[in-house]
Amino acid sequence: xxxxxNLLDGxxxxxxxxxxxxxxxxxxxxxxxxxxxxxxxxxxxxxxTAALSMRFEQQKERIPTLAKLASRQGITRxxxxxxxxxxxxxxxxxxxxxxxxxxxxxxxxxTTWLNRLTPHDLSKVDASGCKTIHSWLDMxxxxxxxxxxxxxxxxxxxxFTPRDKSDWRTQILGGxxxxxxxxFGQPASQTDLxxxxxxxxxxxxxxxxxxxxxxxxxxxxxxxxCDDHFYPMYDTVADTDVMYLAARLRAAQARGDSRINVPQSxxxxxxxxxxxxxxxxxxxxxxxxxxxxxxxxxxxxLFGPAPLMYDVATAGLAQGKTCNFAxxxxxxxxxxxxxxxxxxxxxxxxxxxxxCQKNNYFxxxxxxxxxxxxxxxxxxHLPPWSIPLILDAQTSELLPREGRQTGRAAFxxxxxxxxxxxxxxxxxVEIDWxxxxxxxxxxxxxxxxxxxxxEQGGSDKISCTASPEAHDDALDxxxxx
Amino acid sequence: xxxxxxxxxxxxxxxDSDLIEYPGRGDVMTFCAPDPKKFVDRLPLSSPRDLADLxxxxxxxxLDYLEELGSRLDINSNEHMQRSRELTYDxxxxxxSIVDMGYSGFGSFxxxxxxxxxxxxxxxxxxxxxxxxxxxxxxxxxxxRAFGSRGVHIVAGNGPGIGLITLARxxxxxxxxxxxxxxxxxxxxxxxxxxxxxxAPNHPITRHFSVAYWRGGDTAVEDKLYQPHNIEKIIAWGGxxxxxxxxxxxxxxxxxxSLDPKTSISVVGPEALTSEQNxxxxxxxxxxxxxxxxxxxxxxxxxxYVLAGSDDEGVERVTELGRRxxxxxxxxxxxxSTKPKxxxxxxxxxxxxxRLDDDWYEVIxxxxxxxxxxxxxxxxxxxxxxxxxxxxxxxxxxDSIDDLLLGIDAYTQTIGVWPEALKTELENIVPxxxxxxxxxxxxxxxxxxxxxxxxxxIEPVRRMCKWIANEVSEGVTDITPIS
Numbered sequence: 016x017x018x019x020x021n022l023l024d025g026x027x028x029x030x031x032x033x034x035x036x037x038x039x040x041x042x043x044x045x046x047x048x049x050x051x052x053x054x055x056x057x058x059x060x061x062x063x064t065a066a067l068s069m070r071f072e073q074q075k076e077r078i079p080t081l082a083k084l085a086s087r088q089g090i091t092r093x094x095x096x097x098x099x100x101x102x103x104x105x106x107x108x109x110x111x112x113x114x115x116x117x118x119x120x121x122x123x124x125x126t127t128w129l130n131r132l133t134p135h136d137l138s139k140v141d142a143s144g145c146k147t148i149h150s151w152l153d154m155x156x157x158x159x160x161x162x163x164x165x166x167x168x169x170x171x172x173x174x175f176t177p178r179d180k181s182d183w184r185t186q187i188l189g190g191x192x193x194x195x196x197x198x199f200g201q202p203a204s205q206t207d208l209x210x211x212x213x214x215x216x217x218x219x220x221x222x223x224x225x226x227x228x229x230x231x232x233x234x235x236x237x238x239x240x241c242d243d244h245f246y247p248m249y250d251t252v253a254d255t256d257v258m259y260l261a262a263r264l265r266a267a268q269a270r271g272d273s274r275i276n277v278p279q280s281x282x283x284x285x286x287x288x289x290x291x292x293x294x295x296x297x298x299x300x301x302x303x304x305x306x307x308x309x310x311x312x313x314x315x316x317l318f319g320p321a322p323l324m325y326d327v328a329t330a331g332l333a334q335g336k337t338c339n340f341a342x343x344x345x346x347x348x349x350x351x352x353x354x355x356x357x358x359x360x361x362x363x364x365x366x367x368x369x370x371c372q373k374n375n376y377f378x379x380x381x382x383x384x385x386x387x388x389x390x391x392x393x394x395x396h397l398p399p400w401s402i403p404l405i406l407d408a409q410t411s412e413l414l415p416r417e418g419r420q421t422g423r424a425a426f427x428x429x430x431x432x433x434x435x436x437x438x439x440x441x442x443x444v445e446i447d448w449x450x451x452x453x454x455x456x457x458x459x460x461x462x463x464x465x466x467x468x469x470e471q472g473g474s475d476k477i478s479c480t481a482s483p484e485a486h487d488d489a490l491d492x493x494x495x496x
Numbered sequence: 497x498x499x500x501x502x503x504x505x506x507x508x509x510x511x512d513s514d515l516i517e518y519p520g521r522g523d524v525m526t527f528c529a530p531d532p533k534k535f536v537d538r539l540p541l542s543s544p545r546d547l548a549d550l551x552x553x554x555x556x557x558x559l560d561y562l563e564e565l566g567s568r569l570d571i572n573s574n575e576h577m578q579r580s581r582e583l584t585y586d587x588x589x590x591x592x593s594i595v596d597m598g599y600s601g602f603g604s605f606x607x608x609x610x611x612x613x614x615x616x617x618x619x620x621x622x623x624x625x626x627x628x629x630x631x632x633x634x635x636x637x638x639x640x641r642a643f644g645s646r647g648v649h650i651v652a653g654n655g656p657g658i659g660l661i662t663l664a665r666x667x668x669x670x671x672x673x674x675x676x677x678x679x680x681x682x683x684x685x686x687x688x689x690x691x692x693x694x695x696a697p698n699h700p701i702t703r704h705f706s707v708a709y710w711r712g713g714d715t716a717v718e719d720k721l722y723q724p725h726n727i728e729k730i731i732a733w734g735g736x737x738x739x740x741x742x743x744x745x746x747x748x749x750x751x752x753x754s755l756d757p758k759t760s761i762s763v764v765g766p767e768a769l770t771s772e773q774n775x776x777x778x779x780x781x782x783x784x785x786x787x788x789x790x791x792x793x794x795x796x797x798x799x800x801y802v803l804a805g806s807d808d809e810g811v812e813r814v815t816e817l818g819r820r821x822x823x824x825x826x827x828x829x830x831x832x833s834t835k836p837k838x839x840x841x842x843x844x845x846x847x848x849x850x851r852l853d854d855d856w857y858e859v860i861x862x863x864x865x866x867x868x869x870x871x872x873x874x875x876x877x878x879x880x881x882x883x884x885x886x887x888x889x890x891x892x893x894x895d896s897i898d899d900l901l902l903g904i905d906a907y908t909q910t911i912g913v914w915p916e917a918l919k920t921e922l923e924n925i926v927p928x929x930x931x932x933x934x935x936x937x938x939x940x941x942x943x944x945x946x947x948x949x950x951x952x953x954i955e956p957v958r959r960m961c962k963w964i965a966n967e968v969s970e971g972v973t974d975i976t977p978i979s
Contacts, residue, residue: 083852105845107880111853115876128855172879271906271930411841439845478654478680479733479757479794 018043019050022062033065037073040400040430041189046208048197051399052455059456060096063402066429068093071102074435077134080108081435096427100404100413103425103437106382108132110166110174117173117259118276122151125175133177133433135160146280148173149255152223161433164381165223165255168262179433182384185400187232189430190386191318194398195345195375199390199455211239212345213313215246215306217323222253225381226320237316246309248302257287303327306369307336315344317369324348325361328368337370347375378464382438383428387460394451394459400430403458405446406439408467421445423467424460441467500527500583502682504708505689506538508697518711520679525586527682532710532717539706540726541646541672549700550644550670555615555625558667559608561701566606568691569660571599576694580687584656588680589837594790597831598656605660615668618957624668627966637968642961644670645728648721650712650742651685652733652755653678654792659685659707662731665957667701674727677709678734713741724749729960731755753959755952758794758909759882760785762937763900764802765918769813778914779817781938783824785912786889787833787867788941795910795933795940798884799877799892801900803918806875806893814893815858818869822860825867825887836886839865843888846880862888875899897921904929909952912937927953 017035021027027035036043044051054062071093075085081102085091088101112128115121122142130137140158145151148165155177156162162183166174196207214237221231230247238244260282263275275282306327317340331337340346348365350357358364366374376389387395397403404425405414414420424444428436445461500520504511515528541547553561571577581599585592615621619642622628627639647666651658659675662685666673675685685707692702710717722730722745730746731753732739739754746752762785768778785797802817804810825833847868850857857878862868867887870878875894881903884890894900904911908930913919914937923934932953935942951957 080852105849107842107845107849108852110879111846111849111856113856113872113874113876114879115874128853274902276902409838478792479652479755 016042018045019054020045022058023054029061029065033062033069036062036066036400037069037429040185040398041193044399045203046193047203048193049199049201049203051194052199052396052457054399054456056456059399063399063429064094064096066400067096067099067402067427070427070429070436071099074134078435079131080104096402096404096416097413099427099437100406100425102435103404103427103439104435105439106174106441109176109382110172112175114172114276117148118278120146120278122148125151126155129155129163129175129177132435133161133179135177135179135433137161137177147256148259149223152255162228163223163433164225164228166381167224168259173259173262176382177433178381178384178431182431182433183228183232184236185384185430186379186386187229188236189384189398190377190379190388191233191316192236194386194388195347195377196316199453209239210314211241211244212237212316213244213246213310214238214316215302215310215319217248217302217319217327219249219251219253220245220247223255224253224258227253229318233316233318246302246305248298254287256281257284257291260284261288299327300330303331303336306338307331311339312341313344314341315346317344318347319365321348321350321357321361321365324365325357328365331368332364337368339370344371345375346371346373347377349374349376376462378460380440380442382434382440383426383436384430385426385428389462390451390453390455390459392451392453393462394447394453395462395464396451396453396455396457396459397426398430399457400428402427402429403446403460405444408443417448419445419447419449443467500525500586500683502527502529502677502709503686503690504530504532504535504706505686505693506535506706506708507704508693508702510690510693511535518679518682518709520587520682527583527587527679529682529709532708532714535708536710536717536720539674539708539721541704544646547644547646547670547672547704550704553670553700555612555621555668558670558701559611561696561699562606562611562664562667563608565692565695566603568695569602569605569688571602574602574687574691576687576690577602577684580683581656583683584681587682588653590654590790590792591834591837593831593834594792595656597789600831601657602660605657606664611664611668614664614957618665618955619669619961623961624670639966639968641964641966642669642958643964644672645960645962646672646726647729647731647960648674648676648727650676650730650732650734651678653681655789656681656684658733659688663688663705665960666705669957669960671960672704673706674721675705675707676712677707679709679711682709718742718745722750728962729753731956731960751959753954753956755954755956757907758932758952759907760795760797760910760912760940761900761903761908762786762797762800762912762914762940763918763922764800764817764914764937766803766805767915768802769804769817775817775820778937779820780824781912781914781936782817782821782889783828784938785940786821787825787828787887790833790836791867791885791887791889793941797889797910797912797940799881799890799903801892801894801903803896803900804893806895806899810893810895811858811871811873814891815860815871818858818860818871818891821889821891822867822869825869826861833887835864835866839886840883843880843883843885846878846883847888850878877903897925901925901929904931906930909933910935910940912940914938 017027017031022032075082093099116124122145126137126140126142137159142151160179161177162180163175163177197203214233216230219227234245263277267275378387378395379385385398385401387397389395405420406423407414408422414422424442425439443465446458448458451459511530514531514534516531517526517528520527584595623642627641629637629639631637649662677685689707696702729751730742732742733755734757764778768774802814804813847862850870851859856873858871860869870890872892877892878890904926910933911931912935919934
């Protein structure tokens with residue numbers, strides 16, 4: 016198997032290396048964070064360009080939506096990185112199905128729709144008997160290579176991203192285990208790679224959103240599939256349909272409408288939502304106890320969205336309790352950039368309860384495998400399989416791939432197998448292609464990453480026309496009470 | 497120095513000092529306006545008694561004032577308006593020719609008989625001009641009169657005429673008016689007020705009209721101003737973001753009149769597809785309601801339900817109608833509808849995705865950001881209907897009235913209908929779901945909801961008034977307590 020070492024010592028060509036990188040990026044970089052982040056810039060550019068060209072060659076006929084888009088654009092090959100921009104998808108591509116198909120449970124047609132977004136063959140799946148979104152996703156996961164991510168559907172429309180099982184491995188093993196546990200400059204130790212870690216998990220242990228499904232793979236790659244090292248707050252799977260119901264109820268409420276457009280069988284489960292809310296305080300209290308007592312002295316890997324962790328931390332501190340994890344534990348608590356209303360001191364409060372000094376920051380999202388980890392200079396370094404393309408915020412023109420640039424981020428994920436790697440995000444980033452004092456060779460992002468949608472909602476323009484902003488604000492407004 | 501100044505005008509006095517810079521439309525432009533902290537104390541009427549001077553005016557005096565003002569608002573001669581229009585080109589997402597169209601109508605906006613009709617039809621001249629007596633069954637007489645009030649108007653900025661209609665409403669109800677200008681049009685209402693200062697700085701109507709810009713939600717201003725001793729009504733246009741700030745000030749003595757954000761649709765009967773002539777008429781009428789004013793208004797049509805049946809044949813015929821609507825929209829005169837200045841990016845990503853999903857959608861046009869018609873192949877509107885803008889509409893083939901009722905909710909304002917006879921099937925059902933105004937297709941923008949009577953079904957002009965009763969019980973001596 017060709018690795019980065021072969022490329023560096025001249026024993027493998029760019030083409031051979033690109034092929035190996037695509038086949039298995041983690042093995043290509045020898046499971047080493049240091050090797051990932053030490054490829055000289057000009058060589059990385061050559062490697063990425065070759066790998067991108069190969070990826071397009073490989074996927075263009077296998078992903079029908081990509082084939083159609085490429086044909087509309089008249090693009091038959093990619094020789095330079097910039098050429099991929101017209102072929103990058105936006106998030107809307109993963110929710111373009113008519114919602115009537117979900118409302119009426121036409122999962123065979125949903126499968127046909129999803130099949131156009133992935134190179135994997137879903138045509139053998141017979142989903143006509145599925146009664147729920149959850150069972151449909153379970154079936155896809157059981158019978159095919161894909162393990163799709165659904166969004167929480169807070170806008171009333173759920174997205175479905177058909178990433179596959181190898182993509183989860185790249186993200187969780189590559190991102191969490193390799194990038195978050197290893198230190199740049201040091202070789203990968205056997206302990207970092209194979210030690211069973213204790214994993215407290217602040218919510219449901221499984222489900223189909225990016226967060227819930229990550230739990231399954233975090234248990235697999237961090238707790239090495241050991242149930243007794245995995246400590247979820249709940250013992251039940253997060254039900255996709257109940258989440259969908261909650262989102263639909265919220266959206267209908269904001270429209271001033273009682274018509275929810277979900278099957279009666281699902282509407283009948285409304286009680287489960289209230290039961291979940293009722294159960295929450297007791298579950299959170301028990302989980303807080305296990306953090307403080309059971310995990311005392313243990314090496315812990317804790318990934319927790321701040322809105323979930325904050326209440327637990329304040330409850331613990333109110334009782335005078337703090338955690339006592341082993342010093343080499345890894346703590347990752349963040350806001351996810353979604354503009355949740357949290358007190359300014361959320362991080363200080365949570366870290367005081369966890370009794371840890373260092374919070375690891377990283378950036379990632381569900382349409383790609385990239386996990387971009389902050390260095391000691393506060394810069395998020397991209398993994399070498401992620402190619403950034405930055406667009407002018409106003410004109411959407413590609414900005415030069417050099418120096419420091421600010422705009423809308425697009426990335427090409429060379430590693431992802433289940434979907435097309437090109438994606439234009441809704442995130443506003445500042446990126447720097449010049450050298451970082453930390454010594455890592457990849458381009459790096461500022462830690463101030465915002466969503467364009469949130470930013471625009473803050474302006475003072477008023478219109479008599481009902482716009483999506485007005486709807487979203489209505490949702491926020493209703494839930495603020 | 498930033499030349500784009502949004503003046504503050506308070507009761508006949510123009511303020512252009514202590515300028516602060518504000519962000520305008522996105523990152524594109526900025527503008528300056530006087531520091532609101534410096535003038536907020538001067539904004540409200542110092543005493544409610546000061547409304548009395550408006551009662552020295554007869555209704556004919558009010559019409560005289562407005563008529564004279566209208567003649568001075570001609571864009572060809574009014575320098576304030578010319579300057580405002582020039583700045584508005586940058587501040588608004590509207591293309592130049594559409595801005596020009598808006599400003600070109602100002603000269604005739606205050607036509608005497610039009611204003612008289614608005615006063616008569618919204619409130620009633622009798623009630624505005626004096627006490628209207630009614631006799632109750634027990635012989636008691638009750639006299640009613642509509643008095644003016646002190647209001648802050650948080651106006652929308654997606655059309656330049658909103659300051660003018662606000663002035664008209666305030667003048668006919670003899671109300672004190674403070675306009676909080678929006679960042680997407682901070683100039684036009686100020687230009688109106690400056691013209692009033694030039695014309696008659698000491699006239700009671702001028703002295704009861706103020707315009708200012710401050711950032712919506714600026715507590716340094718709003719905590720002071722939004723108090724029952726200063727104002728009685730807040731008339732707020734537009735979305736929750738703006739209204740959210742305001743609700744915390746609502747208390748006994750301070751009322752909110754909320755002109756919610758709205759969206760509009762069309763309904764086309766099967767007759768539209770039966771002959772060449774009908775097809776041509778329906779598509780032209782639709783193009784006007786969709787494309788007019790670049791689809792910027794709440795009355796602009798965004799989704800059209802076509803009662804053609806949702807089977808393959810129905811979809812095919814609706815697609816043909818869609819092609820003609822697209823063509824007709826492209827042929828609209830440029831001062832009425834033109835290629836958008838910048839096509840909404842979020843909308844574009846939805847349209848691009850739909851274009852590749854040809855199992856479910858057919859997208860006509862849109863490659864060049866000029867606008868597009870999207871045909872649904874299922875009897876449902878697109879899930880991104882809330883984003884439809886910039887001359888982009890969705891045509892939905894449906895089998896029955898029931899299918900289209902799913903597209904009507906509390907946000908629905910205008911429904912344009914063709915042919916006329918179809919209205920009888922709709923007029924008693926659609927109001928239950930939230931629709932507020934039925935028009936003949938092609939007339940959604942005619943009059944508009946402003947000059948129309950009810951304005952979003954809430955009669956804001958009546959609500960701007962304080963309705964005072966004078967009960968006359970002379971000769972009635974029954975002292976039995978009311979049980």
